[in-house]
Amino acid sequence: MTGVAPPAAGPDPRSHLLGNETADDYRRLVTDGVTRVAAAVARTARPFTGVSPDELAPRVGAIDLDRPLGDPAAALAELEEVYLRDAVYFHHPRYLAHLNCPVVLPALLGEAVLSAVNSSLDTWDQSAGGTLMERHVIDWTTGRIGLGRAADGVFTSGGTQSNLQALLLAREETCRMLRKNLPAPAPLAALLPHLRILTSEDSHFSVQKSAKLLGLAPDSVIPVPSDGNRRMRTDLLAAEIDRCSAADLTVMAVVATAGTTDFGSIDPLPAIAGLCERAGIWLHVDAAYGCGLLASPTRRHLLDGIERASSVTVDYHKSFFQPVSSSALLVRDGATLRHATYYADYLNPARSAERRIPNQVDKSLQTTRRFDALKMWLTLRIMGADAVGRLFDQVVDLAANAWRLLDADPRFEVVTEPSLSTLVFRYVPAGGEHTDADRRHTDLANLHAREALAASGEALVAGTVVDGRHHLKFTLLNPRTTLGDIRAVLDLVAAHAGDHAAAPEPAAATGTAGPPVR
Numbered sequence: 335m336t337g338v339a340p341p342a343a344g345p346d347p348r349s350h351l352l353g354n355e356t357a358d359d360y361r362r363l364v365t366d367g368v369t370r371v372a373a374a375v376a377r378t379a380r381p382f383t384g385v386s387p388d389e390l391a392p393r394v395g396a397i398d399l400d401r402p403l404g405d406p407a408a409a410l411a412e413l414e415e416v417y418l419r420d421a422v423y424f425h426h427p428r429y430l431a432h433l434n435c436p437v438v439l440p441a442l443l444g445e446a447v448l449s450a451v452n453s454s455l456d457t458w459d460q461s462a463g464g465t466l467m468e469r470h471v472i473d474w475t476t477g478r479i480g481l482g483r484a485a486d487g488v489f490t491s492g493g494t495q496s497n498l499q500a501l502l503l504a505r506e507e508t509c510r511m512l513r514k515n516l517p518a519p520a521p522l523a524a525l526l527p528h529l530r531i532l533t534s535e536d537s538h539f540s541v542q543k544s545a546k547l548l549g550l551a552p553d554s555v556i557p558v559p560s561d562g563n564r565r566m567r568t569d570l571l572a573a574e575i576d577r578c579s580a581a582d583l584t585v586m587a588v589v590a591t592a593g594t595t596d597f598g599s600i601d602p603l604p605a606i607a608g609l610c611e612r613a614g615i616w617l618h619v620d621a622a623y624g625c626g627l628l629a630s631p632t633r634r635h636l637l638d639g640i641e642r643a644s645s646v647t648v649d650y651h652k653s654f655f656q657p658v659s660s661s662a663l664l665v666r667d668g669a670t671l672r673h674a675t676y677y678a679d680y681l682n683p684a685r686s687a688e689r690r691i692p693n694q695v696d697k698s699l700q701t702t703r704r705f706d707a708l709k710m711w712l713t714l715r716i717m718g719a720d721a722v723g724r725l726f727d728q729v730v731d732l733a734a735n736a737w738r739l740l741d742a743d744p745r746f747e748v749v750t751e752p753s754l755s756t757l758v759f760r761y762v763p764a765g766g767e768h769t770d771a772d773r774r775h776t777d778l779a780n781l782h783a784r785e786a787l788a789a790s791g792e793a794l795v796a797g798t799v800v801d802g803r804h805h806l807k808f809t810l811l812n813p814r815t816t817l818g819d820i821r822a823v824l825d826l827v828a829a830h831a832g833d834h835a836a837a838p839e840p841a842a843a844t845g846t847a848g849p850p851v852r
């Protein structure tokens with residue numbers, strides 16, 4: 335049925351609002367929901383059911399959002415059908431695909447609290463203590479990084495936004511310096527075409543996206559080649575800095591990655607920091623993935639040099655085991671956050687700054703903003719940082735052991751030894767690959783293995799392209815995953831890929847110049 339239902343003389347809609355009168359309803363409703371989720375989590379036998387978009391779309395599409403069920407139990411039962419049953423469950427030990435972590439219980443408690451109280455961390459008058467608590471978690475993080483006494487930062491929606499804001503600050507600071515040396519006032523538009531960002535070829539695509547949003551030239555992001563361990567080559571970075579300066583281009587920022595998305599590689603931060611300091615360049619360290627090392631009792635040294643950054647991206651929702659969203663941008667000089675400041679009469683008039691009222695909106699690209707810091711707060715207060723760091727250590731150890739397994743396995747080629755917790759590898763048929771056609775066939779076998787595995791729901795792995803060839807990727811973020819799980823998944827991958835590799839090459843696959851673009 336479609337169309338608008340006749341108005342029902344239902345209960346007073348105010349009964350749906352959280353308030354004094356409904357506190358008990360709230361408790362019952364949320365408890366019912368949590369009970370269902372707990373049951374779904376407890377019975378998860380596979381990370382995924384393998385449902386296809388074609389199967390699920392009609393089920394979702396058939397639901398008439400203009401015909402409310404009225405009853406929470408009915409809505410939850412429906413939710414089971416359209417979502418809970420077929421969701422992708424990151425807590426399952428054979429979910430090995432993307433940078434999604436199982437989440438810690440204290441953070442889920444924080445999530446429940448923050449959504450009910452619903453503080454908005456833009457202004458003090460919408461959050462009170464929440465503002466101070468966010469600042470405290472930010473200070474804890476800058477302390478762990480070692481950014482110094484003038485450091486500051488702000489929570490963001492994710493690493494993409496953190497990187498964008500970092501590059502906005504870098505652009506503004508760079509233009510400010512440029513203008514000092516120019517004889518006449520220069521509008522931003524005149525400076526933009528000359529700005530460049532140097533980053534490794536393995537850095538995150540949000541750097542390119544940010545450059546576009548910031549009005550930089552299409553060729554403004556210059557990829558610096560990586561070494562065999564997928565770390566930025568600092569000799570080539572130095573050469574590129576010189577080349578830009580000779581060509582009258584201004585390097586607005588160097589973006590180093592502490593934990594590349596594909597390889598978990600950590601760029602040589604001390605050497606990069608040295609080059610940036612000498613040339614007066616803003617150094618942004620994208621530690622969206624590697625930030626978990628900040629809490630590691632044994633591996634903090636892998637981030638040495640990060641304390642020399644101008645800005646740092648941290649994704650708590652990756653290696654601090656927090657639910658999405660939870661990220662922060664941290665800066666060495668808190669004053670640079672003023673480039674995100676705008677005084678609105680209705681919200682944060684300049685007068686509020688004079689009165690030193692702590693308004694986080696002065697530092698943020700967002701206005702209304704979640705109190706995500708509460709999740710880290712409760713995590714630190716209940717578990718403590720060491721426990722979080724030990725969780726990350728466990729997956730890094732697991733990856734090291736899994737690498738030995740893969741390296742010794744003739745069915746696979748593994749690209750590089752991990753420094754964090756990803757493994758990029760490729761199934762190769764027993765006969766090897768001799769021609770380009772062989773390699774293309776193996777590409778398809780790897781693609782097929784990933785898809786067949788996902789369709790079976792037995793395990794989820796990721797894929798990526800290295801040197802033009804299709805590879806598979808494990809991102810290990812679940813401390814409950816065992817080497818036995820890895821072994822079992824490798825057997826499944828090899829079986830699926832082997833089936834495909836043994837099949838005659840389909841005509842459609844032969845004419846392609848490279849791996850299909852997906």
Ligand SMILES: *Cc1c(COP(=O)(O)O)cnc(C)c1O
Nearest residue numbers: 492493494538593595620622623
């Ligand atoms: C995941 C990731 C990002 C993007 O972060 P989101 O939270 O997904 O927006 C940026 N940089 C690196 C290195 C990442 O791994």
